[in-house]
Amino acid sequence: MDTIFxxxxxxxxxxxxxxxxxxxxIEALPKVFSFKPTQPRVASLRKIYDLDKKIIDNALIIFxxxxxxVTGEDVMEFHFHGSPFIEKKIYDVLAKIKGxxxxxxxxxxKRAFLNGVLxxxxxxxxxxxxxxxxxxxxxxxxxxxxxxxxxxxxxWRNEVVYLLSRLExxxxxxxxxxxxxxxxxxxxxTLKILNEMKNSIKQSNYGERxxxxxxxxxxxxxxxxxxxxxxxxxxxxxxxxxxxxGTTRDILEVMMDFEGFPVVLNDTAGLRNTKSKVExxxxxxxxxxxxxxxxxxxxxxxxDFSHPxxxxxxxxxxxxxxxxxxxxxxxxxxxxxxxxxxxxxELIEAIVNYLRTLDPKEEALLTRKRHIDxxxxxxxxxxxxxxxxxxxxxxxxxxxxxxxxxEIGNITNVIDVEEIxxxxxxxxxxxx
Ligand SMILES: Nc1nc2c(ncn2[C@@H]2O[C@H](COP(=O)(O)OP(=O)(O)OP(=O)(O)O)[C@@H](O)[C@H]2O)c(=O)[nH]1
Ligand SMILES: [Mg+2]
Numbered sequence: 001m002d003t004i005f006x007x008x009x010x011x012x013x014x015x016x017x018x019x020x021x022x023x024x025x026i027e028a029l030p031k032v033f034s035f036k037p038t039q040p041r042v043a044s045l046r047k048i049y050d051l052d053k054k055i056i057d058n059a060l061i062i063f064x065x066x067x068x069x070v071t072g073e074d075v076m077e078f079h080f081h082g083s084p085f086i087e088k089k090i091y092d093v094l095a096k097i098k099g100x101x102x103x104x105x106x107x108x109x110k111r112a113f114l115n116g117v118l119x120x121x122x123x124x125x126x127x128x129x130x131x132x133x134x135x136x137x138x139x140x141x142x143x144x145x146x147x148x149x150x151x152x153x154x155x156w157r158n159e160v161v162y163l164l165s166r167l168e169x170x171x172x173x174x175x176x177x178x179x180x181x182x183x184x185x186x187x188x189x190t191l192k193i194l195n196e197m198k199n200s201i202k203q204s205n206y207g208e209r210x211x212x213x214x215x216x217x218x219x220x221x222x223x224x225x226x227x228x229x230x231x232x233x234x235x236x237x238x239x240x241x242x243x244x245x246g247t248t249r250d251i252l253e254v255m256m257d258f259e260g261f262p263v264v265l266n267d268t269a270g271l272r273n274t275k276s277k278v279e280x281x282x283x284x285x286x287x288x289x290x291x292x293x294x295x296x297x298x299x300x301x302x303x304d305f306s307h308p309x310x311x312x313x314x315x316x317x318x319x320x321x322x323x324x325x326x327x328x329x330x331x332x333x334x335x336x337x338x339x340x341x342x343x344x345x346e347l348i349e350a351i352v353n354y355l356r357t358l359d360p361k362e363e364a365l366l367t368r369k370r371h372i373d374x375x376x377x378x379x380x381x382x383x384x385x386x387x388x389x390x391x392x393x394x395x396x397x398x399x400x401x402x403x404x405x406x407e408i409g410n411i412t413n414v415i416d417v418e419e420i421x422x423x424x425x426x427x428x429x430x431x432x
Contacts (some may be wrong), residue, residue: 002008002341003109005094006431014082019090020431021391022108025099026063027376040065048078051096055243056089057081071108071112073113106428110421113162116178120424121149124241124368127428128211135260143363149371150412152364157408159193166400171394176199177377183390194382197375200365202374206358208295213255213264214355217290220299222246222270225321228338229299230254231268233348239267249282251289259352266293269308293320295354297347317350370424374411 001289003023005252005428009016019030030037035046036052038061047054060079069075077149080086094100109126112118118126125144132138166186182372200325210214218226222245231237234254240247287309290296295315298305310316320328323343334350336343385400 003097003100003135006089007272008077009082011084013084016079016373017082019078019080019087019094020108021078021094021100022069022071022073022077022103023100024074025097027074028097029076032093035039035061036061039106041175043079044265045352048080048090050089050093052200056093067115068417070117070191071111073111087185098251103431106425106432107429109428109432110425114423116355118167119147119150121153121284121371121412122147124424125149125432129369130429130432134257134262135264136210140207140365140367144365144367148363148369153408155411156196157194157405159189160401160405160408163189164398164405167390167394167398167401170390171398186390187386190295190382190385194386195381197379197382201372201375201379203360203362204366206360206376207367208372209358210365211348213262214295214358215269215293216295216297216351217266217286217293218299219286219290219307219423220270220321221307222272224270224299224301225338226299227252227267228272229297229321229336229344230265232344239251245272246274246276246279249278250398251282258348258355261352261355263351263355271309291422294358295351297351301325304341305333313356317345317347317354370420371411372409375382377408 001023003021003025005019008018008020033046033056034049038044038046040063041064043060045063046059046067048059050056055132057080059081062077062079064070064075066073078090080090088160089101095102104129109118109123110384113120113123127142128137128141129145132141163186166182170182191318196277218229220226223243227239227241227248230239231241231250234256238254239252243346246269248267249269251269254265256263256265268286268289269279271283271286273389274280290313293314296310296313297315297319298301298307298310298316298355299319301318301320305318318333319345320330320333320335322337322339324337327335333345334347335345338344381400381403385397385404388400390396390397
């Protein structure tokens with residue numbers, strides 16, 4: 001396996017930059033850069049030189065012998081003055097050594113996984129952690145990184161393996177009728193795991209939303225101030241605002257942070273009967289988006305919030321706009337004025353309070369489609385299992401349990417398909 005290297009810091013100028021090298025040939029580096037070898041795990045200042053013995057920098061070198069390292073391999077870090085020139089010179093030297101090359105995206109973490117330093121959910125969490133932009137994203141990724149999800153998966157797997165071993169033992173006694181007590185116990189345990197899995201699928205929506213944002217859609221008749229609100233909240237001119245009804249036609253989305261919750265806020269076309277083909281399409285899109293939203297803000301500047309298309313939709317908050325022109329006193333309706341900047345903090349607070357109620361208060365959430373697909377397949381197999389008569393078809397039952405063990409195991413570990421691994425790690429940033 002090649003020895004890999006990459007910048008571990010940002011590409012901009014900075015006080016210090018770090019290049020990290022990982023692999024079997026780390027021991028060659030003191031000679032290549034003409035410096036005296038350093039003690040393991042002791043930061044040591046060394047002058048480093050290029051291959052023509054010209055000085056590159058006075059750098060801090062740390063050598064971490066494997067396997068107790070981030071990648072499980074020998075690792076060396078170069079901390080040097082934060083110039084892109086110095087960085088390039090070090091790169092140039094490293095690239096000339098036989099068996100050394102620049103790391104691909106996520107390759108350090110991939111090696112950590114392959115060497116058993118991290119399991120897959122932890123590796124994924126590391127990527128999420130680096131990409132966290134809100135408090136809730138940080139909290140979810142750090143707990144997954146610390147192993148919350150791994151633990152849950154491992155518990156399921158242990159339980160399934162236990163059931164499997166019970167069943168195998170019973171197959172050996174297949175001449176006799178299964179004692180009722182054992183059968184009952186078996187079904188009870190199967191149901192318990194099945195329920196936990198179903199529950200985790202329900203909660204996974206929250207995990208997915210924390211990663212990608214809760215979807216909130218603004219709906220209302222034309223000209224009520226939908227675009228004005230999104231512009232105000234995002235402090236940008238994302239949408240065109242005019243006094244003309246029917247200004248917005250497409251869906252405009254902005255990513256926002258509402259007190260730690262990531263939110264994708266959508267501005268939409270005003271709802272009305274129209275002859276315009278474009279506007280009609282826009283209205284359909286608005287309704288479609290609203291159907292897939294976690295929450296809908298229904299805006300109105302008169303007292304009428306009713307609209308036939310709104311009835312079937314989910315959680316709604318009613319907002320009376322342009323309150324500078326007149327308030328609508330009703331405890332269930334929020335009065336806001338974008339013009340005067342009033343009522344908007346209260347509106348955000350109500351949104352955040354609602355999002356808080358969605359929190360399943362569970363650290364071990366399935367956060368990726370990959371996890372969810374595996375658990376769904378397991379649920380199917382468990383459902384089949386419950387319909388199998390253990391006295392007649394114990395082999396079939398154990399085949400089902402084997403499927404579950406494999407699917408569940410794949411979430412954290414035993415993936416042997418290189419493509420899947422590449423898919424997971426290619427979304428990492430370079431140097432991670
Ligand atoms: N007085 C007052 N006028 C407002 C307020 N918010 C928006 N407006 C005005 O209302 C008009 C319509 O605003 P928009 O934000 O374009 O309304 P919209 O709901 O996006 O309209 P469509 O895109 O056509 O559906 C504009 O002239 C805004 O300046 C407010 O808080 N107070
Ligand atoms: Mg608009």
